[in-house]
Amino acid sequence: MDTSAIADAFDTAVDDALIWISDNGAFLFDGIRALFEGFYDGVLAALTLAPWPVVAALFALLGWRLLGLWPGVLTAVGLAFCAGMGLWPETMSTFALVITSTCLALVIGLPLGVLAGFLPRLDRAVEPVLDLIQTLPPYIYLLPAIALLGFGPATALAATLIVAMPPAIRLTSLGIRRTPTEFVELGQATGMTPGQMFWKIRLPFALPSIMAGINQSLMMAFGMVVIAGIVGSGGLGETIYEAIRTLDIAKSINAAIAIVILTMVIDRLTQNLVRVVRARP
Amino acid sequence: MDMATQVTDADDVLVDCRSVWKVFGDKVPAAMRAINERGLGKSEVLKEFGCVVGVSDATLQVRRGEIFCVMGLSGSGKSTLIRMLNNLIAPSGGQVFVKGRDVAKLGPAELRELRARHIAMVFQSVALLPHRTVLENAAFGLEVRGVARDERERTAEAALAKVGLSDWTRRYPSELSGGMQQRVGLARALASDPEIILMDEPFSALDPLIRRQLQDEFRELTKSLGKSAVFITHDLDEAIRIGDRIAIMKDGVIIQIGTAEEIILNPADAYVAEFVAGISRLHLIKAHSVMVPVADWAAERPGVDPAALPDTSPEADIDALIDLTLESAGAGIAVRDGETLVGVVTPRSLLHGVQGSRTSGAAHG
Numbered sequence: 207m208d209t210s211a212i213a214d215a216f217d218t219a220v221d222d223a224l225i226w227i228s229d230n231g232a233f234l235f236d237g238i239r240a241l242f243e244g245f246y247d248g249v250l251a252a253l254t255l256a257p258w259p260v261v262a263a264l265f266a267l268l269g270w271r272l273l274g275l276w277p278g279v280l281t282a283v284g285l286a287f288c289a290g291m292g293l294w295p296e297t298m299s300t301f302a303l304v305i306t307s308t309c310l311a312l313v314i315g316l317p318l319g320v321l322a323g324f325l326p327r328l329d330r331a332v333e334p335v336l337d338l339i340q341t342l343p344p345y346i347y348l349l350p351a352i353a354l355l356g357f358g359p360a361t362a363l364a365a366t367l368i369v370a371m372p373p374a375i376r377l378t379s380l381g382i383r384r385t386p387t388e389f390v391e392l393g394q395a396t397g398m399t400p401g402q403m404f405w406k407i408r409l410p411f412a413l414p415s416i417m418a419g420i421n422q423s424l425m426m427a428f429g430m431v432v433i434a435g436i437v438g439s440g441g442l443g444e445t446i447y448e449a450i451r452t453l454d455i456a457k458s459i460n461a462a463i464a465i466v467i468l469t470m471v472i473d474r475l476t477q478n479l480v481r482v483v484r485a486r487p
Numbered sequence: 488m489d490m491a492t493q494v495t496d497a498d499d500v501l502v503d504c505r506s507v508w509k510v511f512g513d514k515v516p517a518a519m520r521a522i523n524e525r526g527l528g529k530s531e532v533l534k535e536f537g538c539v540v541g542v543s544d545a546t547l548q549v550r551r552g553e554i555f556c557v558m559g560l561s562g563s564g565k566s567t568l569i570r571m572l573n574n575l576i577a578p579s580g581g582q583v584f585v586k587g588r589d590v591a592k593l594g595p596a597e598l599r600e601l602r603a604r605h606i607a608m609v610f611q612s613v614a615l616l617p618h619r620t621v622l623e624n625a626a627f628g629l630e631v632r633g634v635a636r637d638e639r640e641r642t643a644e645a646a647l648a649k650v651g652l653s654d655w656t657r658r659y660p661s662e663l664s665g666g667m668q669q670r671v672g673l674a675r676a677l678a679s680d681p682e683i684i685l686m687d688e689p690f691s692a693l694d695p696l697i698r699r700q701l702q703d704e705f706r707e708l709t710k711s712l713g714k715s716a717v718f719i720t721h722d723l724d725e726a727i728r729i730g731d732r733i734a735i736m737k738d739g740v741i742i743q744i745g746t747a748e749e750i751i752l753n754p755a756d757a758y759v760a761e762f763v764a765g766i767s768r769l770h771l772i773k774a775h776s777v778m779v780p781v782a783d784w785a786a787e788r789p790g791v792d793p794a795a796l797p798d799t800s801p802e803a804d805i806d807a808l809i810d811l812t813l814e815s816a817g818a819g820i821a822v823r824d825g826e827t828l829v830g831v832v833t834p835r836s837l838l839h840g841v842q843g844s845r846t847s848g849a850a851h852g
Contacts, residue, residue, distance in 0.1 A: 392614040394575055395685075396631050397603030406631070410618055 228354050239360040242306070246359050250302035258289045261298070265471060272478045284467040291460045293442065297468055300441035303359065303431045304472070307366035308424050314367075315374030315423065316416070322375065323382025323412070332379075336372040344369050345433050352437050362431060362439030370427040377419030381412030421476040428469045442468075500584075501683055501715050502549040502572055507581035509567050509739075512538030519580050529738060541567040543739045544581070549683070549715055554706065556718045556730030557741075564739035565719045569685050572717060573606045574598060585683070603632050607676035611688040613668045615660035621647065621671050622656040628679035639678075646678040647671070649708060666697035673705065677712070684709070686718040690725065702728050723762055727771065735759055747771050768805055768841060775801035777808070777840030778822045778830030788818060793828055796821040801829060805840055808832050 228235065253261065262285035270278025288297045322329040347365035355361045385408045393403045435443025442461045449458035510518050510532065518536040521527045522543075529540045542564040549555045559565040570576040571583055574590045583590045585606055593601060602608075607628065615624045622640060623630075625647050629639035647656055650670040660668055669689055676684050686705075690698045706729050709716050720726050726733045727747040734744045735755075743755035748771050754760035778801075781793065797811050798821040811820050812834055819831040 386614075388610055388612040388614040389616070391575060392608075392610065395573055395602055395608040396628050396679075397599035397601070398631050399599065402631055407616075410616070 224350060224353050231354070235354045238364070239355050239358075242310070242355075242360040242363045243358070245310070246302055246306045246363060249305050250299055253298045253302055254295070258285070258294045262286055262289070265475075268475060269471070272475055277474060281471050284471060288464045288467055291464060293445065293460060293464045296440075296442045296445050296461065297464050300431055300443065300465065301468060301472075303362060303366065303434075303439055303441055304424065304427045307363045307431065308370055308420075308427045310363065310367045311370035311423050311427070312374055312420060315371045315419075316378055319375040319378025319416075319419070320382055322379035323408075329379055329383075332375065336376060339368060340372050344430050345436070348434065348437050357438045359439050361437045362434030362443075365434055365437075366427050366430040369430040370423040373422030373426060374416075374419040377415045377422065378412065381415030381419075382408055384415070385411050417476075417479060421473065421479075424472060424476055425469070428465070428472070432465060499550050500548045501551055501586055502547075502555075502717065503584040503587075504545055504547045504568075504572070505582045505584070507545045507568070507571055507578045507583060508543055509541040509564070509571060509576060510538045510579040511541055512536060514538055515579050523580070540739050542571070542578075545736075545739075545741050546581075547734055547741065547744060549717055551682070551715055552710075552713055553731045554709055554716045554718060554729055556720060556726035556733045557736060558720055558723055558726040558733055559736030560721055562738075563736040565721075565736050566687060567739075568736070569687055569717055569719050572683075572685060573602055573608060575608075603628065603679060605681050606683045606685060607679055607681040608685040608687065609669075609672045609676050609689045611691055613660075613672045613689075615668055615671055615675075617660055619659075620656065621652065621658050621660065621663070624660065624671055625656075625674045625678050627675055632679070642680075643674070643678045646674040649677060649712075650674045650704070664697075665693050666701060669693065669701065673708075677708075677714075682715060684714055684716045686716055688719050688721065691721065698725075699728075705729065723766060727766065735762070748773060748776065752776060770804045770806055772805050772840050773801060774799055774803045774808060774820075774822045774832055775830070777805070777836050778832045779836050780830055781828055784819060784831040784833065787833075791818050793821050793831065796831065798823045799832075800824070805837065808837055812837060 262282055265285055266278045266282035268278075269281035285297075288294060318332070322332050344365070347368050348361065351361040351364040355364055389407050389411065390403070393407045398406070431439060431441065432443040432446065435441070435445070435447040438444065442465050445461040446458050446465075449455070449461065508519065508522070510522075512518065514536045515538060518527075518532050518538040521535065522532065522540075527535065529543065532538050532540055545564075545568055547555070557565045557568060567576055571578045572585065572590075574583070574593075577591060585601060588601070590598070590601070615621075616627065619627070622643055626634075626639040626643035629642060634642070644653070644656060647653055650673055652667060652670055652674065655663065655667065660671065663671065672689065689705075690701050693701065702725060705716075718726070718729055720729075723733075730747070732744060732746055733750055735742045735750065735758075737758055743750055743759055745753075750759060751763045751766060751768060751771055754763055785793075796819055797815050799807065799811060801822055801824050803811075803822075808820060812832075817834055819833045821828055822830045822832060
């Protein structure tokens with residue numbers, strides 16, 4: 207039929223394009239792969255440098271300082287539980303994946319968000335792209351990534367990076383756009399340069415919104431990093447994927463619990479960072 | 488324009504607005520052309536071009552050391568007018584000269600320099616940065632100018648001392664009351680030692696009592712430091728209390744400029760007359776406005792020697808004249824400018840003065 211011919215032609219074109227890109231851009235994607243994996247390896251090495259009780263104690267300390275005594279204790283108990291299930295290495299590699307992908311997402315997302323905050327036309331152009339990214343099922347990004355970057359953490363990072371970026375861009379742009387007008391006027395009347403206006407007025411007022419964006423990006427990254435277990439990301443995602451393949455229900459539940467604990471710890475810690483920034487008198 | 492007047496005026500006139508216009512909308516150039524060529528009015532401009540006239544043909548001069556009040560209700564264009572003085576809003580027509588320089592012709596760096604050093608602004612919303620201490624807020628203008636920390640904090644401390652906030656330097660704005668916050672706003676403006684301070688309804692949001700206190704302090708401080716100020720307000724009492732001269736605005740037009748006494752004795756139109764009707768004359772009207780010529784007085788009361796009368800200066804206000812009249816025999820009070828007798832205030836002329844020229848402005852307060 208006519209319509210299926212068009213669909214076939216489209217599919218062939220997409221496939222051909224992907225093959226062409228992976229053939230001709232091999233050096234580029236090899237570079238990206240090396241960069242991503244190097245970054246990831248570094249973070250993972252840092253997290254596994256000390257034995258688990260030391261890392262858990264450090265997190266507990268952080269939780270105590272930021273949130274209070276009980277949250278600190280709960281953090282320690284939760285992380286000890288992860289280790290007790292024998293999932294400490296997986297938990298740390300998942301954490302390393304989240305940190306790496308979120309950092310990469312912020313490196314792109316924050317400057318883009320600032321630009322979009324200043325340029326309404328860029329904001330209008332970026333908005334539908336972000337809508338698209340956020341409405342497509344997230345595992346869609348795994349396919350092109352695996353075609354270009356191969357099996358392994360680099361693919362997981364690339365797909366996670368795409369999923370984690372939108373909240374950072376949106377909330378940074380929003381924060382920059384919403385500078386109270388009286389402070390913009392104050393800056394102008396004081397004789398500020400555009401650079402001073404950004405660093406001394408716009409950025410401080412945008413900070414709570416930016417921090418909320420970073421927290422949201424982290425949470426998106428957590429969700430995606432688990433899905434990325436399919437492409438050999440390593441960590442808890444892969445543990446769950448293995449457990450599903452072998453119908454090992456107990457193991458999959460253990461891994462799921464470890465993910466919940468890690469997510470809650472990181473969410474509460476960063477959320478409170480938002481509140482600390484906001485509450486500064 | 489005419490360079491000669493600029494140079495000679497620069498010493499006395501700090502701010503010089505010459506028929507300044509502000510039109511808001513999409514077709515401003517066309518609207519301005521129509522205003523200049525056909526003399527369109529506000530409503531015609533709105534109908535024909537969809538443009539709103541914010542300020543029309545405003546001309547005023549602020550002299551060195553003078554506090555100039557612009558009084559008008561909301562929508563009268565006073566906030567737009569004050570923002571054209573430091574070019575926060577660019578005029579659609581006319582010129583604004585600050586210290587003899589056409590503000591619209593300054594480059595970005597020159598404009599920043601003008602705003603940072605010569606013309607500071609205090610806002611109704613105060614606009615203190617919430618994440619900085621009182622001291623850091625007061626030092627803000629100097630920080631923007633790149634003054635070293637030690638020096639700017641010393642200057643800011645001195646400015647805070649002038650407004651009575653020496654004990655609050657390490658606090659954050661949220662810990663201060665509204666009146667104190669506005670004092671920090673004033674200290675921030677004073678710290679950069681400008682010649683001109685623009686005050687955009689700074690005390691409007693404050694309690695009446697605090698407001699009066701700040702009005703008096705502001706006037707005293709401005710006078711003692713020798714600053715000039717343009718003070719925007721919607722409150723005629725405030726304008727009279729603070730201003731050396733007052734401009735009254737309505738619908739973007741300056742209706743009248745004068746001292747409080749001039750405006751109260753000779754309101755330019757019914758609108759101004761209505762405004763001044765409720766104002767107490769006790770301290771505003773001076774002997775020189777209510778006295779009768781010596782010859783008239785002598786004709787009325789032959790045989791009374793002016794030297795026997797109690798005497799006073801032409802600047803004595805009605806309140807003081809009433810006291811003198813009550814103490815004396817009631818024949819009159821001699822008004823002397825130095826040694827010369829310039830007139831006599833009789834009980835009759837005094838009562839006329841209290842009553843006012845048009846309305847029965849009952850004295851209160």
